[in-house]
Amino acid sequence: MFDPAGPVPDLSGPTLRVARRLLGAYLVRREGDVLVAGRIVETEAYREDDPASHSYRGRTERTEPMFGPAGLAYVYFIYGMHHCMNVVTEAAGTGAAVLLRALEPVHGLETMQVWSGRQRGVANGPAKLCQALRIDRAFSGVDLRHDARLYLRAGPPVPDAQVRVTPRIGITKAIEQPWRFVVADHPEASRP
DNA sequence: GGAACGATCTGC
DNA sequence: CAGATCGTTCCC
Numbered sequence: 001m002f003d004p005a006g007p008v009p010d011l012s013g014p015t016l017r018v019a020r021r022l023l024g025a026y027l028v029r030r031e032g033d034v035l036v037a038g039r040i041v042e043t044e045a046y047r048e049d050d051p052a053s054h055s056y057r058g059r060t061e062r063t064e065p066m067f068g069p070a071g072l073a074y075v076y077f078i079y080g081m082h083h084c085m086n087v088v089t090e091a092a093g094t095g096a097a098v099l100l101r102a103l104e105p106v107h108g109l110e111t112m113q114v115w116s117g118r119q120r121g122v123a124n125g126p127a128k129l130c131q132a133l134r135i136d137r138a139f140s141g142v143d144l145r146h147d148a149r150l151y152l153r154a155g156p157p158v159p160d161a162q163v164r165v166t167p168r169i170g171i172t173k174a175i176e177q178p179w180r181f182v183v184a185d186h187p188e189a190s191r192p
Numbered sequence: 193g194g195a196a197c198g199a200t201c202t203g204c
Numbered sequence: 205c206a207g208a209t210c211g212t213t214c215c216c
Contacts, residue, residue: 044199052199062212080209082200099199128199137211170199194216204206 002026002037002106002153007153007174008145011070015089019045019098020181022087024158027103028151029133035040036111036133038103038123039155041183042190044168046086048095055095065141066095075130075140082127083136087144087152099181101126101169104188124188143160158183
C-alpha cells in the first residue's frame with residue numbers, strides 16, 4: 001500500500017527511462033479529507049524532438065509547463081470534453097513529459113466511482129483517470145513533488161519481466177516509436 | 193476573424 | 205466505425 005508521507009519517485013534522467021520508472025508509482029489526490037490514490041500501470045513518453053509531442057513546435061501558453069522542471073503536471077483539454085495528465089520530465093527549458101494512461105485504484109475506490117460516474121474501469125484510460133481523480137486544467141503546472149492536492153509517491157518497482165513496451169496509442173505522427181510502457185497482463189491497462 | 197484538428201470515449 | 209464538442213493553434 002502507498003505511504004502518503006513516503007518518498008517522491010525519482011524523476012531524473014531521460015524521458016523514456018522516467019516513463020518506464022513511473023510504472024508502480026502512486027498518483028495521489030486529496031480534496032479536503034478525501035484521499036484517493038492509484039498505482040500507475042500504463043505510461044507513454046513524449047519528447048521534445050518528437051512530432052507527436054505537444055512541445056514539438058515550441059512553447060505555447062498551453063504547453064508552458066512541459067518546459068518547466070521535472071515533476072510539474074501538464075494537463076490539457078482534448079476533443080472538447082476530456083482532460084489528460086502528464087508528468088513533466090527533463091531539465092527546465094526542455095519540453096518533454098510522460099502521459100499517464102491508466103491507474104489501478106489502491107485507495108478511495110468508492111470516491112473514484114462517484115467522481116467518474118462508473119462502477120468498473122474507473123481509471124483505465126488517460127481521460128478516465130482524470131475523471132476518477134477530478135483532475136482538470138486547473139492542475140496544469142502544479143508541482144507533483146510538493147502539492148497538497150495532487151502528488152506522486154514512490155512505490156515498489158515493477159520488474160522488467162512484467163513490463164511490456166509497445167507503440168503509442170491514438171496518435172497519427174511517429175506511430176512507430178515503441179514509447180508506451182504497460183504492466184503486463186494488468187486488468188486496468190487501457191489495452192494489451 | 194476563421195478554420196481545421198485532436199495524446200478520447202461511448203455507443204451503434 | 206461515426207459522433208460528440210470546444211480549446212488551441214495557425215493562417216489570413
